Each structure stands twice: as C-alpha cells, then as structure tokens.
Amino acid sequence: xxxxxxxxxxxxxxxxxxxxxxxxxxxxxxxxxxxxxxxxxxxxxxxxxxxxxxxxxxxxxxxxxxxxxxxxxxxxxxxxxxxxxxxxxxxxxxxxxxxxxxxxxxxxxxxxxxxxxxxxxxxxxxxxxxxxxxxxxxxxxxxxxxxxxxxxxxxxxxxxxxxxxxxxxxxxxxxxxxxxxxxxxxxxxxxxxxxxxxxxxxxxxxxxxxxxxxxxxxxxxxxxxxxxxxxxxxxxxxxxxxxxxxxxxxxxxxxxxxxxxxxxxxxxxxxxxxxxxxxxxxxxxxxxxxxxxxxxxxxxxxxxxxxxxxxxxxxxxxxxxxxxxxxxxxxxxxxxxxxxxxxxxxxxxxxxxxxxxxxxxxxxxxxxxxxxxxxxxxxxxxxxxxxxxxxxxxxxxxxxxxxxxxxxxxxxxxxxxxxxxxxxxxxxxxxxxxxxxxxxxxxxxxxxxxxxxxxxxxxxxxxxxxxxxxxxxxxxxxxxxxxxxxxxxxxxxxxxxxxxxxxxxxxxxxxxxxxxxxxxxxxxxxxxxxxxxxxxxxxxxxxxxxxxxxxxxxxxxxxxxxxxxxxxxxxxxxxxxxxxxxxxxxxxxxxxxxxxxxxxxxxxxxxxxxxxxxxxxxxxxxxxxxxxxxxxxxxxxxxxxxxxxxxxxxxxxxxxxxxxxx
Numbered sequence: 001x002x003x004x005x006x007x008x009x010x011x012x013x014x015x016x017x018x019x020x021x022x023x024x025x026x027x028x029x030x031x032x033x034x035x036x037x038x039x040x041x042x043x044x045x046x047x048x049x050x051x052x053x054x055x056x057x058x059x060x061x062x063x064x065x066x067x068x069x070x071x072x073x074x075x076x077x078x079x080x081x082x083x084x085x086x087x088x089x090x091x092x093x094x095x096x097x098x099x100x101x102x103x104x105x106x107x108x109x110x111x112x113x114x115x116x117x118x119x120x121x122x123x124x125x126x127x128x129x130x131x132x133x134x135x136x137x138x139x140x141x142x143x144x145x146x147x148x149x150x151x152x153x154x155x156x157x158x159x160x161x162x163x164x165x166x167x168x169x170x171x172x173x174x175x176x177x178x179x180x181x182x183x184x185x186x187x188x189x190x191x192x193x194x195x196x197x198x199x200x201x202x203x204x205x206x207x208x209x210x211x212x213x214x215x216x217x218x219x220x221x222x223x224x225x226x227x228x229x230x231x232x233x234x235x236x237x238x239x240x241x242x243x244x245x246x247x248x249x250x251x252x253x254x255x256x257x258x259x260x261x262x263x264x265x266x267x268x269x270x271x272x273x274x275x276x277x278x279x280x281x282x283x284x285x286x287x288x289x290x291x292x293x294x295x296x297x298x299x300x301x302x303x304x305x306x307x308x309x310x311x312x313x314x315x316x317x318x319x320x321x322x323x324x325x326x327x328x329x330x331x332x333x334x335x336x337x338x339x340x341x342x343x344x345x346x347x348x349x350x351x352x353x354x355x356x357x358x359x360x361x362x363x364x365x366x367x368x369x370x371x372x373x374x375x376x377x378x379x380x381x382x383x384x385x386x387x388x389x390x391x392x393x394x395x396x397x398x399x400x401x402x403x404x405x406x407x408x409x410x411x412x413x414x415x416x417x418x419x420x421x422x423x424x425x426x427x428x429x430x431x432x433x434x435x436x437x438x439x440x441x442x443x444x445x446x447x448x449x450x451x452x453x454x455x456x457x458x459x460x461x462x463x464x465x466x467x468x469x470x471x472x473x474x475x476x477x478x479x480x481x482x483x484x485x486x487x488x489x490x491x492x493x494x495x496x497x498x499x500x501x502x503x504x505x506x507x508x509x510x511x512x513x514x515x516x517x518x519x520x521x522x523x524x525x526x527x528x529x530x531x532x533x534x535x536x537x538x539x540x541x542x543x544x545x546x547x548x549x550x551x552x553x554x555x556x557x558x559x560x561x562x563x564x565x566x567x568x569x570x571x572x573x574x575x576x577x578x579x580x581x582x583x584x585x586x587x588x589x590x591x592x593x594x595x596x597x598x599x600x601x602x603x604x605x606x607x608x609x610x611x612x613x614x615x616x617x618x619x620x621x622x623x624x625x626x627x628x629x630x631x632x633x634x635x636x637x638x639x640x641x642x643x644x645x646x647x648x649x650x651x652x653x654x655x656x657x658x659x660x661x662x
Contacts, residue, residue, distance in 0.1 A: 003032050003092065005045055005100045010062070010076055018064060018076060020101050025049055038085050045102055060103045065091055076101065190240075190258060196251045199227060202242055204281060207274040211309045215260060227251065236262035276315055279303065280322030287327045292558045296320060325563075335364045337565050342369070345572070351375060353417075353439045357431065366428065368435040369568065370404075370417035371575060375439045378416055382406050383541055386416060386440070387449045388456065389549035390424045394561045400424050401560060401567075402432050403549045410594035412582065413548055413555075416440070418571055420564065429459035442466045447538045451475040451546055452526070468538035471530045472546040473497045476523070486519045493523065497532050498544060500642025505534050534642060541647055597649065608656030623653040632657055 007025035012018055028048045032041065042059050045051070062076040068091075079085050088100070190209075196202040206229070210217055216232040217240075224244060231238040241255040283302060287293035294302060299316040303309045311319075342354040351372025359365045386404050393399045402419035417436050421428035440446070446467040450456045452475060460469050477493060480486040486493075489512055496508040509528075513520030529535045533544065553560075559570035591598050611625035619635040630653040631640045638644055643651040 001032055001034075001089065001093065003030050003100050004028075005030060005061075005102050007049060007102045007104070009103055010101065018074070020064070020076075020099060032089065034086070034089055036085070036089075037082050038079065041085065049102070051104075058104045061085075061088075062101045062103065063088060063091075063099060064101075190253065190256055192253055192256045194253045196242070198249050199244070199251050200277075200281075202227060202251045204274070204278040206240065207278045208282070208307055208309070211274050212307055214264075231260060231262060233262035236260055238262075274309065274311070276318035276322050279311065279315065279319035280326065282307075283319065284323045284326050287323050293324070294320070335564055338364065338367065341565055341568065345369065345371075345568075349373065353435070355435050364564075365422060366431050367420040367564070368417065368432060369419075369571075370436070370439050371572075373579065374414065374416050374575070377408075378406055378414065378440065382408060382414060383539075384443070384445050385447045385449060385540055385543050387543065387546050387549045389450060389546045389553065390421075390453075391550075391553040391560070393420070393567070395563055395567075400428070401553070401556070402429075403552050404432075404436055405548050405552055407543065407548055408582075408594075410582075410596050413551055413578070415552055415571075415575060418568075420567075424453060424455055426455045426458055429453075429455040430462060433459045433463040437463055444468070445538065447536075447540050449540060449543055449546060452479075468536065468540075469530060470536055470540050470543075471526065472544070473531055474545045474547070476526060476531055480519055480522070484516065484519050484522060486516055489516060489519055493519070499532070499534055500646055501640075502534050505532055533646060539646070539648070600649065601655070604650070604652040605655045608652035608654075611653065611656035613657050621657050623656055625656075626653065 006022050006027040008022040030044050061079040064076050217229045218232050219229050221228040228241045237257050238260045239257045242251045242253045296313050296316040303311050346352045349372050354369045357366040388404045390400045390402045400421050404417040406414045408414045419432040442464045444466045449470045451472050477490050492512050499505045559567050611623050614622040616622050621632045623630045632654050639651050639653050
C-alpha cells in the first residue's frame with residue numbers, strides 16, 4: 001500500500017478548522033505493508049527525507065480522519081505506537097486519500113522540560129510530550145487538551161489506555177514571548193487568563209509542575225475565591241494569582257510571573273511534593289475496568305517516566321488508596337448502599353434471594369446473596385452436591401467471604417450463593433446456611449462437601465440434618481502430613497479414599513493402619529463415611545475436595561480487596577460472563593450429553609470393546625477381560641466395579657454389553 005507522507009505543522013484556522021501546512025522538505029511516496037512497525041516507518045522517513053539518524057525520536061506522525069470526526073473542532077490523531085499505525089493502515093485502505101503528516105520537534109527544545117497541560121484533568125492519561133509538541137508548533141496555536149473516550153478503552157501492557165480517541169477543547173490564552181533559556185519557567189503552558197475547571201485541578205497542576213521543575217512555593221492566600229502563591233524564596237519574583245469566576249467553580253489566572261529570579265544553587269529546601277490526592281487523580285483511570293491496577297512500585301515508575309517526578313513508596317501507597325477509593329468507592333460508604341444495591345439486584349434478576357443483618361449498634365454484620373438463575377439451574381439439572389468454603393477478604397474492614405458452589409454436567413464451576421460475614425464462627429455459618437436453606441431445601445439426597453471446620457459441622461447438623469456431609473480429602477491429607485509426619489502414607493490414604501469397592505477400601509485402609517496405627521486412628525476418628533467415597537451414605541459422585549469453592553475464591557482474588565459493593569458487582573459480572581459464554585457454547589453443541597461426559601463415554605466404550613460378555617439373566621450380564629470379572633445389572637444400573645453405582649455414568653463394563661440406553 002502506498003502512502004503520501006508530508007513534512008510540516010498543523011495549524012488551527014478559525015474558519016477551516018485544523019489545516020496542515022507543508023514546509024520546504026515537501027512530500028515523498030512510500031510503500032507500506034500491513035506488517036510494518038512504527039520503527040520501520042520512521043526509518044523510511046529519515047532515509048527518504050534525508051534527515052539525521054538521531055532525529056528518529058523526534059518524529060511525530062499524525063493524520064486527520066475526516067470521515068470519522070468534525071475537522072473544525074477535533075485535533076489530528078497521533079500515531080504513537082504500532083497499534084495506532086495498524087489503525088491508520090486499516091483506515092487508509094478504506095479511504096480515497098489520507099495525508100500522513102510528519103512533524104519534527106523544534107530545534108533546541110529540551111526534552112527534559114516537556115510541558116504539563118494545565119487544562120487536563122488529573123485523571124486523564126494523555127502524554128505530556130504530545131501536548132508540548134502541539135504547543136510549540138506555532139506561537140499563535142491555541143492550547144488544546146485531550147480527554148479519554150470511555151467507549152474506546154484498550155488494554156496496553158496490563159493498563160488501560162485510549163490512544164485511539166481524542167476529544168479536543170480549546171483555551172484562549174495570551175501570547176507571550178518565551179525565553180528558551182529559562183530552566184524553570186512554565187510560561188510555555190501557563191498563560192494569564194487561562195481557565196481551570198476547579199480549584200482542585202489548579203492546585204494539582206501546580207503541584208506536579210513544581211515537583212517536575214524542581215522548585216517549591218508557599219501559599220500566601222487561599223479561600224473559595226482566591227488562590228495566591230509565591231516562590232518559597234522570598235527574593236524570587238515567581239508568583240501566581242487566580243480567582244474564582246462568579247457563580248462558578250472555574251478559576252482563572254489573573255496574574256502570573258513565570259520567571260524564577262532565584263538561583264538554583266541558593267535553594268536549601270526540597271522541591272514541592274505532590275499530594276497523594278493529586279497523584280491519585282493522575283493514575284485514577286488505570287484502575288477503571290481492571291481487576292488490580294498499578295502497585296506501589298508501578299506508580300513510582302509511572303511518575304518517574306511520565307512526569308519526571310520522584311516519589312516515596314509511602315506516598316505511592318497513599319495515592320493508590322485514594323485512586324482505588326475514588327474509582328471503587330470509599331469502604332465506609334459502601335456499607336450504607338447495601339439495601340439499595342440488593343433491591344436493584346432483585347429487580348434485575350427475578351428469583352434472587354438476598355439478606356443482610358446489622359448488629360445492635362446498627363453496624364454491618366452479615367450479607368447473603370443467591371442469584372435466581374443459579375438457584376433455578378441447581379434445582380432443575382445439577383447434581384445435588386454443594387461445596388462450601390470461606391476465604392478472607394483483604395479490604396479495609398477485612399471479614400470473610402463464604403461460598404456455596406456446585407459443578408455442572410461439564411464439570412464447570414456453578415456458584416449458588418455468596419455470603420460476607422465478620423469471621424468463620426458458629427453464628428456466622430449458621431446464619432449463612434439458614435439463608436441458603438430458604439432457596440435449597442434440606443433433603444437426604446443432598447450432600448455438602450467442606451473442610452473439617454467445627455463451625456461448618458455444627459451448622460450443617462443444625463440447619464441441614466437430613467443432608468449428607470463429606471469432608472475434603474486434601475485437608476485430611478494435609479493434617480496427616482502436618483501432625484503425624486505421614487508424608488509417605490499420603491498416596492496410600494488417597495488411594496483408599498477414592499476406591500469404588502468396599503473390599504478394595506478395606507484392604508488399602510488395613511495397610512495404612514498396619515504401617516501407622518496413629519494415622520489409622522486419626523482417620524477413623526475423622527469418620528470414614530465422610531472421606532471414603534465407597535463408604536459415603538449418599539452420592540458425592542466425583543467430588544472429593546473443596547477445590548470448586550477454592551477456585552471461585554481464586555477467581556475473586558483481586559476483587560476481595562474491593563469495598564463491599566464493588567466486590568458484589570465483580571461477582572455479578574463474573575457470573576454473567578461465565579453463563580453467557582457457556583450459553584454460546586451449548587448453542588453449538590448437538591449431542592445429548594455434555595462435551596466432557598461424551599468424551600468419557602467414548603473412552604469407556606473403546607476400553608470395553610475387547611471384553612467378553614455372558615448373559616446371566618434378564619438384564620444381568622457377566623463381563624470378563626478386565627482385571628476382575630464384573631456383574632452388570634442394567635435394570636438397577638449397577639456394576640460390581642462400583643463406578644456405575646457411585647458416578648451414575650455407565651462404566652466400561654456396562655458399555656461392553658452394547659447397551660443402547662440406560
């Protein structure tokens with residue numbers, strides 16, 4: 001694809017809008033393919049325009065997508081990275097003609113003194129260097145600022161960025177002669193008569209500027225109407241005076257002396273340090289729509305790279321806390337919104353069950369929520385096994401997140417209910433299970449799997465007396481290793497727990513007891529019926545651990561740091577995302593059983609193809625050819641191997657009988 005790069009500068013015409021003025025370097029015709037990078041383009045431009053090699057970093061490419069924007073108000077689109085270049089190539093392929101504008105930084109400009117756009121909100125992430133280029137192209141060019149487009153956010157290196165979208169506003173500023181030799185002057189971006197949306201933005205801007213240009217200032221007067229500051233050196237003439245517009249929050253600079261008359265060598269105090277609120281406002285957008293966002297060290301790097309400022313780790317931590325609270329809400333306020341939030345969830349999701357409880361002083365204590373979609377699905381088609389577990393919350397007020405989940409027919413996580421409590425104790429677990437019982441009835445065919453937490457055991461015995469209770473084999477094995485140093489017996493105990501036949505279990509467990517009587521006694525005291533699959537009085541199928549609940553806790557690892565309402569919102573978004581994805585997959589699935597079950601049946605059918613089958617009576621067959629002979633009863637849906645009985649999916653012996661349906 002051929003492109004037409006031209007050297008020059010952009011100018012804003014009052015009548016025609018943004019117009020590109022070519023300089024004496026003229027234009028060239030270049031061949032660009034879809035795999036070209038920004039570095040490739042720069043190399044071709046430097047070579048064809050006969051520029052110096054060291055000017056690569058000074059080149060800026062831009063274009064005006066006239067078919068997409070209003071050229072009278074919208075500024076050119078800057079090509080700042082490879083993704084932007086691909087966007088340009090894609091746009092050019094669909095356009096009749098597009099001019100690629102090449103601009104080089106003005107000679108003598110010090111890249112270490114990139115300007116800071118005072119009209120940009122601290123929450124914006126626009127690059128200061130791009131701003132400085134637009135300001136230096138012409139003495140008469142107006143200052144414009146870039147704001148983020150919420151609809152076009154893209155992820156770049158783990159953080160949010162919106163280099164695709166530009167919205168331009170204009171500020172009318174007085175034209176002043178700039179002395180390029182001034183090392184600490186902000187005249188290039190600060191103008192008398194310049195407007196700021198708020199006093200907070202005004203103060204934040206000068207905090208960053210002072211830190212960036214290594215000077216300090218003292219506040220002479222500040223109130224709702226006036227903000228007046230001077231250089232910290234009394235002998236220096238640098239000062240700013242801004243006043244509030246009548247009946248408005250806007251501040252305008254009335255007087256500005258931008259030249260520092262103090263000598264850098266005479267400064268005895270450290271430069272001005274931006275507040276946590278200011279830095280937090282700058283990085284705030286990086287926490288929107290992401291799970292984690294920048295850590296403290298990341299914030300230090302951002303301030304060093306983007307704003308040439310050094311900040312401490314404690315300041316970075318405070319800035320991060322401010323940014324997170326601004327985006328996700330202040331924890332204290334989050335609790336006060338619980339009633340309204342739960343009401344809206346019930347309205348949007350019919351059948352949803354929610355409850356919360358306060359203590360005697362009106363402080364939050366417990367919360368429960370089960371979405372209607374999860375409740376209906378579990379009752380209709382899910383295996384009646386619920387895994388429950390708790391995990392610590394990591395927000396300001398801590399607490400514990402309780403989870404009740406199942407597995408669907410494809411072994412996917414199927415969350416049923418969530419709870420937030422103060423801690424895992426008898427009362428909190430009993431309250432959570434009581435709320436769960438309002439949506440999932442007590443039944444002898446229902447089974448719960450959990451660890452050996454005493455409060456869970458008491459709660460199930462009291463709230464769900466009919467349901468069966470099994471314990472997680474992984475927790476049991478960890479205790480064997482920790483308290484009895486039985487690492488060598490872990491494999492044997494695990495084998496005993498997952499056997500399908502009682503005879504195999506008795507043989508394996510006897511070996512465990514012979515090797516270590518203490519471990520054998522511990523396992524018997526833990527109740528064999530709760531951890532051995534073949535001894536379980538109900539049906540736990542292939543669920544032997546609390547891994548499903550722990551997997552949900554892991555999926556919510558980052559949201560567990562959020563205040564309560566954002567945490568609940570993250571849970572809602574997670575379930576919506578999971579269920580929608582599964583709905584799309586199942587729409588393409590044409591088999592009667594789930595994909596994983598169909599694969600399991602295919603494997604068992606292949607294994608049973610070589611077995612010999614001998615009819616014993618009507619519906620009963622003897623199968624030979626495996627490690628031991630098995631008797632299959634098709635009417636009762638059982639097999640002496642135990643798998644058919646406990647998993648409720650025909651085993652390989654049953655499939656060797658050429659059964660058509662069961």
